[in-house]
Amino acid sequence: xxxxxxxxxxxxxxxxxxxxxxxxxxxxxxxxxxxxxxxxxxxxxxxxxxxxxxxxxxxxxxxxxxxxxxxxxxxxxxxxxxxxxxxxxxxxxxxxxxxxxxxxxxxxxxxxxxxxxxxxxxxxxxxxxxxxxxxxxxxxxxxxxxxxxxxxxxxxxxxxxxxxxxxxxxxxxxxxxxxxxxxxxxxxxxxxxxxxxxxxxxxxxxxxxxxxxxxxxxxxxxxxxxxxxxxxxxxxxxxxxxxxxxxxxxxxxxxxxxxxxxxxxxxxxxxxxxxxxxx
Amino acid sequence: xxxxxxxxxxxxxxxxxxxxxxxxxxxxxxxxxxxxxxxxxxxxxxxxxxxxxxxxxxxxxxxxxxxxxxxxxxxxxxxxxxxxxxxxxxxxxxxxxxxxxxxxxxxxxxxxxxxxxxxxxxxxxxxxxxxxxxxxxxxxxxxxxxxxxxxxxxxxxxxxxxxxxxxxxxxxxxxxxxxxxxxxxxxxxxxxxxxxxxxxxxxxxxxxxxxxxxxxxxxxxxxxxxxxxxxxxxxxxxxxxxxxxxxxxxxxxxxxxxxxxxxxxxxxxxxxxxxxxxxxxxxxxxxxxxxxxxxxxxxxxxxxxxxxxxxxxxxxxxxx
Numbered sequence: 001x002x003x004x005x006x007x008x009x010x011x012x013x014x015x016x017x018x019x020x021x022x023x024x025x026x027x028x029x030x031x032x033x034x035x036x037x038x039x040x041x042x043x044x045x046x047x048x049x050x051x052x053x054x055x056x057x058x059x060x061x062x063x064x065x066x067x068x069x070x071x072x073x074x075x076x077x078x079x080x081x082x083x084x085x086x087x088x089x090x091x092x093x094x095x096x097x098x099x100x101x102x103x104x105x106x107x108x109x110x111x112x113x114x115x116x117x118x119x120x121x122x123x124x125x126x127x128x129x130x131x132x133x134x135x136x137x138x139x140x141x142x143x144x145x146x147x148x149x150x151x152x153x154x155x156x157x158x159x160x161x162x163x164x165x166x167x168x169x170x171x172x173x174x175x176x177x178x179x180x181x182x183x184x185x186x187x188x189x190x191x192x193x194x195x196x197x198x199x200x201x202x203x204x205x206x207x208x209x210x211x212x213x214x215x216x217x218x219x220x221x222x223x224x225x226x227x228x229x230x231x232x233x234x235x236x237x238x239x240x241x242x243x244x245x246x247x248x249x250x251x252x253x254x255x256x257x258x259x260x261x262x263x264x265x266x267x268x269x270x271x272x273x274x275x276x277x278x279x
Numbered sequence: 280x281x282x283x284x285x286x287x288x289x290x291x292x293x294x295x296x297x298x299x300x301x302x303x304x305x306x307x308x309x310x311x312x313x314x315x316x317x318x319x320x321x322x323x324x325x326x327x328x329x330x331x332x333x334x335x336x337x338x339x340x341x342x343x344x345x346x347x348x349x350x351x352x353x354x355x356x357x358x359x360x361x362x363x364x365x366x367x368x369x370x371x372x373x374x375x376x377x378x379x380x381x382x383x384x385x386x387x388x389x390x391x392x393x394x395x396x397x398x399x400x401x402x403x404x405x406x407x408x409x410x411x412x413x414x415x416x417x418x419x420x421x422x423x424x425x426x427x428x429x430x431x432x433x434x435x436x437x438x439x440x441x442x443x444x445x446x447x448x449x450x451x452x453x454x455x456x457x458x459x460x461x462x463x464x465x466x467x468x469x470x471x472x473x474x475x476x477x478x479x480x481x482x483x484x485x486x487x488x489x490x491x492x493x494x495x496x497x498x499x500x501x502x503x504x505x506x507x508x509x510x511x512x513x514x515x516x517x518x519x520x521x522x523x524x525x526x527x528x529x530x531x532x533x534x535x536x537x538x539x540x541x542x543x544x545x546x547x548x549x550x551x552x553x554x555x556x557x558x559x560x561x562x563x564x565x566x567x568x569x570x571x572x573x574x575x576x577x578x579x580x581x582x583x584x585x586x587x588x589x590x591x592x593x594x595x596x597x598x599x
Contacts, residue, residue, distance in 0.1 A: 009395035010395075012393070012395050012396075013395050013396055013397055016390060016393070016396050017396075017397075017398075020402050024402055024405045024406070027405060027406060027409075027465070028405055028408070029431075030420050030421070030424055030465075031408065033424065033431055034420060037423075046429060047429065048434075049429060049430075049433075049434025049435070049437075049438075050432070050434040050435040050438070091314075092314045092315050092318060093315070095311040095312070095314065095315065096311060096312050096314070096315030096316075098311065099307075099308045099311040099312050103304065103305075103308050105305050105308045105309070108308075108312075111312070111316070114319075114324075115319070118319075118323050118324070127550065127551070127554065127555075128329070128330065128333060128550070128554050128562050128565050128566055128569070129325055129328075129330055129333065129566075130321075130322065130325075130326055131554070131555075132329070132338070132562070133321060133325060133329075136343075148321070148322075149322065151318060151322075152318070152322045152323075153318055153321075153322040153323030153324075154315055154318050154319060154323075155319060155323055158315060183303070183304060183307040184307075187311075207411070210411075210413065211413040211414060212413075213413055213414065213415040213529045213532075214528065214529070214551070218555050229413075229416070230413045230415040230416050231415075233415070233416060234415065234419065234533065237419060237422075247419075247423070248423075251416060251419065251420060254416055255411075255412050255416060258411045258412070259411060259412075261411075262408070262410075262411045263404060266404060266407070269407075269410075269411075270473050270476075273470060273473045273474070274473050274474065274476065274477030277474045277477050277478060277512050277515050277516060277519070
């Protein structure tokens with residue numbers, strides 16, 4: 001271990017640092033610029049170009065974005081949609097994965113085959129049929145359409161749960177049955193055991209729901225109060241294109257919470273994402 | 280009589296119990312599977328079926344099918360130069376984007392997994408951060424930074440006298456495409472670094488120790504051990520990269536809106552424009568476009584799948 005930071009390796013370390021510090025500065029520059037811009041006076045920002053520090057600090061931009069531009073509402077919406085879609089997703093995939101792994105019933109094999117087959121089909125740009133479906137169900141311009149679409153088909157997450165529940169030893173169920181647990185109680189008993197899969201599902205669904213732009217955009221076109229942060233930001237850009245510092249503040253409001261969540265739970269994110277290639 | 284009843288009844292009771300328990304179980308199974316079936320049909324099956332149906336029909340503004348039109352939607356696609364340009368742009372984006380993001384993320388993943396590098400977590404976090412920002416917001420942030428009037432990048436270039444007047448980074452087709460490609464790399468690079476890091480972790484430590492004893496240097500370890508071992512995973516990563524590239528949309532909408540004119544249209548943007556920005560919406564043509572392109576993507580996946588199995592077989596034959 002001591003060998004690691006002497007001689008050759010120490011030299012490597014410094015060369016790499018030299019390179020990485022420059023790169024990471026430019027990589028993070030958009031964030032840094034954005035944060036400083038959100039504290040600048042509108043006119044100051046308009047003239048300041050690439051420079052970072054504001055001439056005078058102000059938090060008026062945040063007040064404007066949060067109250068007048070309704071980013072408090074958009075923030076609530078984004079969180080509400082993503083959390084709802086994620087909970088639905090875990091519940092649905094957990095339930096279906098459980099019965100598909102443990103029971104055979106008429107149609108179960110067929111369904112399993114269907115899910116597998118659909119995994120290999122790329123989700124064709126599915127916006128049009130989903131849009132007409134929502135339209136015919138009269139769900140356009142309601143929060144439900146956005147939440148349902150964000151939840152999605154759930155084939156992949158169901159398979160994750162199937163794989164996990166298949167490996168749970170039978171003794172566990174037998175013990176529960178002897179204790180007189182009914183169907184739902186047995187399910188509630190094993191669901192917490194699937195914690196790693198639940199974590200993966202939560203991260204996948206939450207990330208894709210939080211990043212989803214298209215569905216909320218076209219489903220809430222005539223209902224501004226249902227906009228998500230990204231959709232609201234785009235509308236802001238269209239309506240107040242002169243208010244750069246307000247836009248910067250609105251953007252910081254939109255991205256900072258998720259960045260904090262990411263920094264806190266980075267390991268879960270990384271594990272969740274690497275699941276895609278570990279297979 | 281009563282004695283006989285008592286003799287039979289325990290067995291029958293058990294039979295009954297098993298039978299009814301089995302039936303209750305079955306009912307519960309269907310209750311548990313029902314929500315999934317509903318969502319699966321609505322958001323996985325229906326989009327595919329619906330796209331096929333719509334692509335052969337004329338759909339009215341209410342989303343209801345008017346009439347069957349045969350291949351008319353497809354023929355009008357092929358005579359639409361905007362669609363052809365969208366396809367070319369999408370393929371261009373996917374190719375160049377993949378060519379940049381995969382090697383770059385591999386390089387950074389290797390660098391940031393070296394034991395001798397201090398502060399790895401800090402640098403990793405930095406590169407991963409853009410990942411959690413929605414693509415649309417990434418696009419809007421860069422709209423500001425790249426703005427020709429007073430954006431940060433132009434101001435920087437002007438100060439250094441690298442350019443004499445501001446560049447409009449989305450002012451023409453190829454420059455616009457390159458801008459979208461580079462912004463996309465910024466947003467997504469972390470994800471591919473995570474993929475590569477997962478692949479690198481799968482290489483057993485003992486192999487390196489053995490190589491060190493044989494006197495291999497860092498470069499030899501990389502080219503002779505690491506890269507060959509992670510090759511099967513590399514094909515999966517390549518596949519993920521290509522599929523991800525083919526679906527580019529958010530950045531196009533926020534950076535260029537397909538402009539100037541329709542010069543930077545990509546396929547998903549074309550679909551969006553035909554279905555949701557014109558009145559009456561043209562669902563038929565939009566669906567034909569997504570079906571055609573979906574099929575093309577499927578072919579890419581099939582070819583990719585062949586290579587994955589092929590390389591896995593190679594690994595299997597040579598043992599690893």
